[in-house]
Amino acid sequence: MDYRRYSRLTIAFHIWGVLKFFFFAFLYLFIFNREADWIGYGRIIAAILLILSIIFVIFKWLTTTYKIDEVAFYLREGFFTKHKRTIPFSKVQNVNRHTTFLHKLIGKTSLKFETGMSGDGGTIKFEVLSKEEADHLEDWIEKSTRNIKVSEGEEEKVEEYIEDRKLHFAASKKDIIKASMTSLSFLLLIPALGSLFFMINDFINVEKEAEGAIHFILSAWWLTALVVIFLVVASTIFGMIKTYIKYGNYRIYSDVDRIYISRGVLDEVSFSISKEKVQAVEITQTLMKRILRIAEVKLTSAGQTGGGGGDSSMETSSLFPFLPQKDAFRLISEILPDYEVEEEMHKLPKNALFARLLKPSWLWMIATALLYYFQPNVLNMNMPWWLFSLLLLILVVLLRVLDYYNSRYVLNERFIQLKTGSLATTLFLTRRDKVIEIEMNRGPLEKLLGIAKITTINRAQPVRHTHMYGVPESFRLAFYQWYKKRGSEIEFKQ
Amino acid sequence: MDIDLPIPKQRLSKNSIKAMLISELIGNAIWLPILAILFYVDARFDWWDWVGWVLWVVLGLTILSMIYSLTIQPYLLYKNFRYEVDEEFLQIKQGVFIEKYELVPMTKIQSVATNQGPVQRRYQLYGLSVETMSSTHTIPMLSKEIAMQLRNTIAYYAKIKEVDE
Numbered sequence: 001m002d003y004r005r006y007s008r009l010t011i012a013f014h015i016w017g018v019l020k021f022f023f024f025a026f027l028y029l030f031i032f033n034r035e036a037d038w039i040g041y042g043r044i045i046a047a048i049l050l051i052l053s054i055i056f057v058i059f060k061w062l063t064t065t066y067k068i069d070e071v072a073f074y075l076r077e078g079f080f081t082k083h084k085r086t087i088p089f090s091k092v093q094n095v096n097r098h099t100t101f102l103h104k105l106i107g108k109t110s111l112k113f114e115t116g117m118s119g120d121g122g123t124i125k126f127e128v129l130s131k132e133e134a135d136h137l138e139d140w141i142e143k144s145t146r147n148i149k150v151s152e153g154e155e156e157k158v159e160e161y162i163e164d165r166k167l168h169f170a171a172s173k174k175d176i177i178k179a180s181m182t183s184l185s186f187l188l189l190i191p192a193l194g195s196l197f198f199m200i201n202d203f204i205n206v207e208k209e210a211e212g213a214i215h216f217i218l219s220a221w222w223l224t225a226l227v228v229i230f231l232v233v234a235s236t237i238f239g240m241i242k243t244y245i246k247y248g249n250y251r252i253y254s255d256v257d258r259i260y261i262s263r264g265v266l267d268e269v270s271f272s273i274s275k276e277k278v279q280a281v282e283i284t285q286t287l288m289k290r291i292l293r294i295a296e297v298k299l300t301s302a303g304q305t306g307g308g309g310g311d312s313s314m315e316t317s318s319l320f321p322f323l324p325q326k327d328a329f330r331l332i333s334e335i336l337p338d339y340e341v342e343e344e345m346h347k348l349p350k351n352a353l354f355a356r357l358l359k360p361s362w363l364w365m366i367a368t369a370l371l372y373y374f375q376p377n378v379l380n381m382n383m384p385w386w387l388f389s390l391l392l393l394i395l396v397v398l399l400r401v402l403d404y405y406n407s408r409y410v411l412n413e414r415f416i417q418l419k420t421g422s423l424a425t426t427l428f429l430t431r432r433d434k435v436i437e438i439e440m441n442r443g444p445l446e447k448l449l450g451i452a453k454i455t456t457i458n459r460a461q462p463v464r465h466t467h468m469y470g471v472p473e474s475f476r477l478a479f480y481q482w483y484k485k486r487g488s489e490i491e492f493k494q
Numbered sequence: 495m496d497i498d499l500p501i502p503k504q505r506l507s508k509n510s511i512k513a514m515l516i517s518e519l520i521g522n523a524i525w526l527p528i529l530a531i532l533f534y535v536d537a538r539f540d541w542w543d544w545v546g547w548v549l550w551v552v553l554g555l556t557i558l559s560m561i562y563s564l565t566i567q568p569y570l571l572y573k574n575f576r577y578e579v580d581e582e583f584l585q586i587k588q589g590v591f592i593e594k595y596e597l598v599p600m601t602k603i604q605s606v607a608t609n610q611g612p613v614q615r616r617y618q619l620y621g622l623s624v625e626t627m628s629s630t631h632t633i634p635m636l637s638k639e640i641a642m643q644l645r646n647t648i649a650y651y652a653k654i655k656e657v658d659e
Contacts, residue, residue: 433656436602436627440499443592463628474497483597487582492601492654 003065003076009108009128014057016102022050066124068137070144073113073124087124089141091115093277093303094317097134099268109134109268113141114303116459122303138272142258145274165260168334169327171250171320179322180236180243182288250320254335259299261319271317273301275336279459280430283328287423295328296321300430302459332429341429342417345408351449352407352470356400358445364389364396399423409468409475411482414489416456418468428466430458432486440476452476499595502578502585509617510635514568517613522560529553577633579644581651584624586631602626603652608641624648 029042059079067074075085096112103109111134113124126137171179248265259278262270280300289295297319319331329341368389375385402422410417416435419427439455446452453469454476471479529552536545570590578585584598605625614620620641622633636644 436599437629438597440595441589441592447593457628459627465628477497477499480499480595480597484583486599490601490656492656 003067003074005061005065006126007108007128008061009106011057011061013102013127014061015054018050018053018057022046022053068140075124087113087115089145091117092141092145094271094273094301095138095141097138097262097268097270097272099264099270101266103128104266104268107131111137114301116302116461146257165253165255167251167253168331169250169252169320169323171247171263171322175250175320175322175324176244176247177240178292178294179247180240182286182292182294182322247320247322252319252331252335259335261317273299273317277301277303278336279434280428280464281332281336281339282429283332283427285325285425289322290425293325294322295325297323297328297331300458300460300464302461339429339431340412340415342410342412342415345410345417345419346475348404348407348409348470349451349472351451351472353401353404355445355449355451355470356404357397361393361396364393367392404470407468407470409471411475411478416479416482418456418466420468428456430456430466432483433490434458435483435486436463438479438483440480442476454479499587502576502587504577504579506572506575506633506635507617507619507637507640508572509619509637511568511572513613513617513619513635514571515564516616517611518563518568520613522556522564525556529556575633579647579651584631584648586633596631598624598626598631600648600651601654601656603648606645606648606652608645622648 025046029039029046060077063079064075064077066076071090072086072088075083075087077083077085092113093116094114096114097109098112099109107130108128109131111126111129115122115124126134129137245265245267247263249268250263251261253260254275257276258272258274260270260272262268278299279302282298282300284296284298285294299317299319301317319335323331329343332339332341371385371388399422403420406419406421406425408417408419408427414432415429416432417427417429419425435456436459437457439457440452441455442452450473451470452473453467454471455468456466458464458466529549533549533553535541536549567590571588574588574590574593576587582600584600584603585596586598587593587595603624603626607623607625608620609623610620614635618638619635620638622636622641622644624631624633633644
């Protein structure tokens with residue numbers, strides 16, 4: 001295969017992006033603002049910029065070429081300075097497919113291969129290509145990486161491989177409704193309602209000036225009630241539609257080697273990651289989710305460059321964010337068969353609570369100093385400054401106590417599970433061979449109380465440090481010995 | 495107690511105490527005149543009141559830290575720094591008040607380098623910095639012989655990589 005250009009449609013997509021960027025500037029310059037003196041220059045400059053951008057897009061397309069062989073991507077780009085890049089398939093951490101509404105209209109899709117390298121050079125992006133091409137490309141890379149493994153003497157693995165994907169989870173209507181409740185979209189109602197009330201109040205006030213105040217309040221009351229009902233219904237429906245568009249068609253599949261997640265109704269996003277490249281699993285629950293017994297399970301990958309796709313690409317590593325709590329553990333052990341989730345975890349010793357309470361809170365100290373200095377009069381309530389300080393102190397203490405009660409830890413053969421958080425909780429689960437470094441700290445206070453802080457460091461973008469404060473010293477030793485044994489399950493390469 | 499972590503065997507070079515003292519002396523010798531100039535300028539140009547207060551606080555802190563850093567600190571740093579290198583791990587234990595124990599697999603080390611500042615040169619000492627994906631770990635102040643040997647050992651073991659990278 002020779003070097004070739006990306007699809008011609010890429011130009012169209014980029015020009016569309018440029019037009020979107022210039023849209024408001026042109027609206028301002030050509031429609032709304034016809035009188036100002038400088039408008040002539042503004043229009044000329046904007047027009048020149050637009051034309052230059054379009055020329056740039058075309059040149060970029062002309063000068064960017066790529067080649068794919070059995071082992072790597074080769075990219076050539078640049079007009080004045082030429083860049084050449086080689087990215088071996090083995091470095092690809094995960095694959096993102098994003099089908100926007102625009103892609104859908106013309107029956108195409110976009111494909112992004114993310115590697116663990118940071119910066120722009122880390123991603124290979126095909127902005128427009130047909131579904132068949134995308135499937136073919138994804139297959140090609142997967143097969144090639146598997147071939148490399150075979151040559152290293154793992155021939156059994158290929159025979160094991162069966163071409164079918166197993167469906168693990170599909171979001172039902174009930175899940176979507178629950179999701180729209182949890183995402184708190186209806187809370188936006190309160191400020192909207194407030195401002196609307198004042199607006200209507202003003203309006204009616206002007207009209208019915210002559211009539212009595214009592215009459216006005218009564219009429220405003222039923223009007224307000226009507227508006228409230230309307231708004232509640234409308235915002236609930238709006239929230240549901242929004243959630244449906246984003247999370248509708250949520251599906252999680254897996255086969256022997258990979259996990260596939262896809263979601264979205266208008267914009268389709270799909271994400272796939274090799275099971276071997278999952279660095280850690282995280283189960284997070286916000287306060288709201290804890291009340292509704294819903295959890296989010298996230299797969300940590302080293303390849304989330306986050307560039308380009310913005311937050312949409314970050315979120316896709318999440319196995320449905322609104323999973324029923326009881327399904328979370330089942331799903332993890334189903335899609336990652338060699339991960340074992342231990343449901344019984346240890347609580348921290350009492351001393352960990354003392355240590356948490358004794359540690360100085362810088363936030364509280366600084367806030368108190370500021371309160372003392374400025375003595376603000378919040379909401380004209382004439383509350384003395386120390387009352388705020390006291391309230392803040394109570395809040396800080398409460399959060400620390402909650403954090404103590406929520407903290408859990410356990411070592412389970414090759415796995416470590418750490419759960420932390422005061423209002424929102426996170427359960428972090430990783431395998432010994434995926435931990436790239438560990439750290440153990442203790443100061444004089446911790447020494448006295450016989451506790452310590454342990455930290456695991458994992459690959460992610462950026463590198464992830466997971467702390468557990470207050471484990472007993474015996475566990476610190478166990479943690480150390482556990483990590484020391486990691487050599488036993490690691491394959492080395494030449 | 496048997497629940498304590500094993501202590502890594504190797505220490506820094508004995509000369510490091512002297513070297514740390516000297517570099518503290520130099521640091522203070524640079525900082526004190528700057529502080530003196532600030533006091534002078536403050537008095538000469540009638541700066542705001544609070545600047546004077548801040549300067550006095552800074553002076554107080556400087557004197558306290560001088561007393562500590564020119565007496566026992568170098569010794570404590572030396573006493574509390576331990577490291578150990580074997581074919582699987584680099585272990586570093588350090589910290590006078592807050593004890594920090596790090597365990598880095600050899601396979602995760604990306605680069606290793608020696609470096610030498612002017613004071614270190616005077617005592618024939620080398621610092622070793624070991625870079626991993628997450629951070630840089632430094633072993634300051636080793637004798638030349640040990641530093642070179644250690645660098646080569648680490649470089650040799652770090653060449654081995656794990657399959658999934």
